[in-house]
Amino acid sequence: MTDATLNNIKLAPREATTWQRLQVNRNWLGMWFMLPAAAFLILFLAYPLGLGVWISFTDARIGRGGDFVGLENYEWLWDDTVFWLSVFNTLLYTIVASAFKFAVGLYLALLLNQNLPFKAILRAVVLIPFIVPTVLSAIAFWWLFDSQFSIISWTLKKAGLISTNIDFLGDVWNARWSVIFANIWRGVPFVAITLLAGLQTVSPTLYEAATIDGANKWQIFRHVTYPLLTPIIAVVMTFSVLFTFTDFQLIWVLTRGGPVNATQLMATLSYQRAILGGHLGEGAAISTAMIPFLLAAILISWFGLQRRKWQQGENND
Amino acid sequence: MTMITRRTLVKGGTAAAAAGALTGPALLDWAKAWAQSAPWKPEKGAQLSMLRWKYFVQSEDDAFVKLMEAFTAATGVKVNISRESYEDVQPKASVAANTGAGPDLFWGLYSLPHLFPQKCMDVSDVADYLGKKYGGWVPSAVTYGKSGNKWIAIPICYSGNLMNYRVAAGAKAGFSKFPATTDEFLAYAKAMKAQGTPGGLAFGHASGDANGWVHWCLWAHGGNAVDAKDKVVINSPETEKALNYAKALYAEMIPGTASWNDSFNNKAFLAGEIHWTNNGISIYAAARRDAKLKEIADDMDHAYMPIGPIGKPTELHLLYPILGMTYTKYPQAVKALMAFMLEADNFNKWLEGSVGYLTHCLNAYDSNPVWTADRKRTVYRDVAKRTLTAGGLGSVGEKAAAAIADFVMVDMFASYATGREDAKGAMKIAERQLQRIYR
Numbered sequence: 001m002t003d004a005t006l007n008n009i010k011l012a013p014r015e016a017t018t019w020q021r022l023q024v025n026r027n028w029l030g031m032w033f034m035l036p037a038a039a040f041l042i043l044f045l046a047y048p049l050g051l052g053v054w055i056s057f058t059d060a061r062i063g064r065g066g067d068f069v070g071l072e073n074y075e076w077l078w079d080d081t082v083f084w085l086s087v088f089n090t091l092l093y094t095i096v097a098s099a100f101k102f103a104v105g106l107y108l109a110l111l112l113n114q115n116l117p118f119k120a121i122l123r124a125v126v127l128i129p130f131i132v133p134t135v136l137s138a139i140a141f142w143w144l145f146d147s148q149f150s151i152i153s154w155t156l157k158k159a160g161l162i163s164t165n166i167d168f169l170g171d172v173w174n175a176r177w178s179v180i181f182a183n184i185w186r187g188v189p190f191v192a193i194t195l196l197a198g199l200q201t202v203s204p205t206l207y208e209a210a211t212i213d214g215a216n217k218w219q220i221f222r223h224v225t226y227p228l229l230t231p232i233i234a235v236v237m238t239f240s241v242l243f244t245f246t247d248f249q250l251i252w253v254l255t256r257g258g259p260v261n262a263t264q265l266m267a268t269l270s271y272q273r274a275i276l277g278g279h280l281g282e283g284a285a286i287s288t289a290m291i292p293f294l295l296a297a298i299l300i301s302w303f304g305l306q307r308r309k310w311q312q313g314e315n316n317d
Numbered sequence: 318m319t320m321i322t323r324r325t326l327v328k329g330g331t332a333a334a335a336a337g338a339l340t341g342p343a344l345l346d347w348a349k350a351w352a353q354s355a356p357w358k359p360e361k362g363a364q365l366s367m368l369r370w371k372y373f374v375q376s377e378d379d380a381f382v383k384l385m386e387a388f389t390a391a392t393g394v395k396v397n398i399s400r401e402s403y404e405d406v407q408p409k410a411s412v413a414a415n416t417g418a419g420p421d422l423f424w425g426l427y428s429l430p431h432l433f434p435q436k437c438m439d440v441s442d443v444a445d446y447l448g449k450k451y452g453g454w455v456p457s458a459v460t461y462g463k464s465g466n467k468w469i470a471i472p473i474c475y476s477g478n479l480m481n482y483r484v485a486a487g488a489k490a491g492f493s494k495f496p497a498t499t500d501e502f503l504a505y506a507k508a509m510k511a512q513g514t515p516g517g518l519a520f521g522h523a524s525g526d527a528n529g530w531v532h533w534c535l536w537a538h539g540g541n542a543v544d545a546k547d548k549v550v551i552n553s554p555e556t557e558k559a560l561n562y563a564k565a566l567y568a569e570m571i572p573g574t575a576s577w578n579d580s581f582n583n584k585a586f587l588a589g590e591i592h593w594t595n596n597g598i599s600i601y602a603a604a605r606r607d608a609k610l611k612e613i614a615d616d617m618d619h620a621y622m623p624i625g626p627i628g629k630p631t632e633l634h635l636l637y638p639i640l641g642m643t644y645t646k647y648p649q650a651v652k653a654l655m656a657f658m659l660e661a662d663n664f665n666k667w668l669e670g671s672v673g674y675l676t677h678c679l680n681a682y683d684s685n686p687v688w689t690a691d692r693k694r695t696v697y698r699d700v701a702k703r704t705l706t707a708g709g710l711g712s713v714g715e716k717a718a719a720a721i722a723d724f725v726m727v728d729m730f731a732s733y734a735t736g737r738e739d740a741k742g743a744m745k746i747a748e749r750q751l752q753r754i755y756r
Contacts, residue, residue, distance in 0.1 A: 082750065147574075148588065169521075258522040258578075
């Protein structure tokens, strides 16, 4: 009887418990591996973003939490000329600076991809504007653009080309072009070096084949280099647009948004209203208003990427 | 060694204000006696941290460090001092107020405590103690220091913002002394520009200089941002007069003032590029320190801001109030430190170290020799009595602070003077901004 029972137990097929099943479940294990990263993202990215959006619907001031006020902050912004000016400035700043950064960056990348003497040194030199802390380069530009002590004005005056100093940061349009120039100077190395890395992944055999087919330099660039470079262009330009759109340091050091808010970007206006002026709710609303623009920039580059894959005939995921 | 007891200390009182300050071991003895008699006894094991505005004059900071060392020696309370550019104190204080953690004391700009009055310690006892002992507070300091019936900060000092000008160039232009009225001032600016010695006032986002002079100009012509009930009244014929005056003045300035931040006029004055501007005494102090700039130091002087059509002074000077945060674990130590800073034997020495850059808010300190040792500093003695408060006729609270921080007035003047808007348009934009802030 005892033996029979033991035999029965031995022979009965073992029912695996849920826990045992989970132990060998790859998805369950995968979830645990992902959890630290997810927690990190939720804590440091999703939560602050959500909190920022929430604050934009309150009348929070610095030092005290606010009450829910619905869309009031947005309604005030809707007919606030300074806010719309900052939107215009931010778009102008981003579009012009990004376009120039792309053009100059691509040109530099193509140049540096050639077999030049001192290639390594030249590539290192190109990176310098990117290495210098933004605040330091902004201070250097501040002196270059000074209304009284600008070396540019001084040189042009000595050369007899102008009679009075150029009002770089005091005139509305001069100030805009000046800060855009400084941003381009700072942003070009990032674009150039990343595109250079992309260029080096292009197989030389493709160029050889194109040359044998009788393609000229422009045709090689247009039909070989450019299509192969588009994924990296999409990534680089997404980052570049995001960095430019959210720029703060350069403007704050050079103009503080002046003259007459001509260089006031959404990021600087948000800081001015939220932190200096104490209206956290309104500052948060300005920051939140940046999100659709940023999303649009990301989506454009994402669809750009997909199109590239389609062009290449790969599986379109 | 000087023996100072509690009795001699009490006898000292106001008289000590005029008598100058103690140094070295005498200061330490005095400090110890003070600590014994002071109404505030720091908590056991107390340590304080303070974030203050970064000094403009090195000798002021040296005197301040000595003062803090004496406090530590007398009370055993260690004070950690951090320094930030004065514009950066406010954001940091705001974040501390929001999060409930950070330095125990913040020493910042004018309306700082009114941005978060409920987070500031009630220091009415300290203010009453000092006011009674040192001849009372100037009225503007009371306005800034109090929220409702209680003091939420101790007004330590003002930084005066007055006219700085070159004497010889003015005399050459036919002005033996600096103009006392706005009409004369415009004529002066014209004459100075005509002879190639122009001046300038900041039209850029210069927290101190630009806010200082545009408010003077607005008030001098009878304009006001808000009335006594905080109702927005900026859109007025008086404001338009002020705008027209500023535009006329702008035409007589050196080009480029629309881009000026706070340091631009200092640089330009010391380089001999401009011959009049509004500023603290820092230009003069810098010129005095540098042998190469002796000519400028000898030739320059200071004057009150000219009186406008309304017939009385309408200056706006920067107040530096110190506040204790409610989250501090050592409120008694905070109060003791505030009182200690303003006691005559400490404050006199510190005032002298600041060489006229900073002006007291307690009447007894009028007699400090710093104001008469160099007569070029004398006008700065009176800035606390002459200044109006942020917000003008209206409340000095967070709304006034926000309007200043947001450069509403500066942008109104700049947009009209530079031709970006007409007067009506500039006033309308400012009105809209103010309505948003004062809603």
